[in-house]
Amino acid sequence: MSDEEFWAKPTEASKIKIEIVSKYFTPWSKVILGIAKQQNGLAYVDMFSGRGRYSNGFPSTPIRILQTALKSPDLRNLLHLFFNDGDLKNFTILSEEINSLPNLSLMNYRPKILNIELCPNNLSTILGKIQEINNYPTLFFIDPYGYKGMSLQSIKFLIKGKGN
DSSP states (O other): OOHHHHTTSOOHHHHHHHHHHHHHHHHHHHHHHHHHHHHTOEEEEESSOTTSBOTTSOBOHHHHHHHHHHTOHHHHHHEEEEEEOSSHHHHHHHHHHHHTSTTGGGOSSOOEEEOOOOSGGGHHHHHHHTGGGTTSOEEEEOOOTTOSSOOHHHHHHHTOSTTO
8 A cells, every 4th residue: 555545544443543542642641730730741752643634634643632732721831742754745744734733823832743764773863852851751652553673672761751
């Protein structure tokens, strides 16, 4: 399946994945808000974000997370968002989709959108770009699709902090 075919409309599996992540994010953020207020932040990191929206208009995970954040004054004030896609076309479309969202200016921290191919050699590059969140509880969306050689050790490193 080509990229264009994949992004035409979501498969049932993609819809389920989007629902799981979106529905998990809301209660996680509510539970974590107490810690987040003490630490003055929380974060969401998606290292293989895709385009943000399918060609038929269906929003994928990055847009759904942002839409949830925009509805909550606490999340608008505290949430740091990091979206990455190693594919330049996906990155460009994702950037356009995010920047076109109404009320994006309400976010205290503008989402950071990165274009870094994720592989073990580049993990430190990505972590360097998101180092400001080291002390914040963070929800890492680690979707194995698209990762090249992501080790269990790398995943353990990502999720070691309190609330991650």
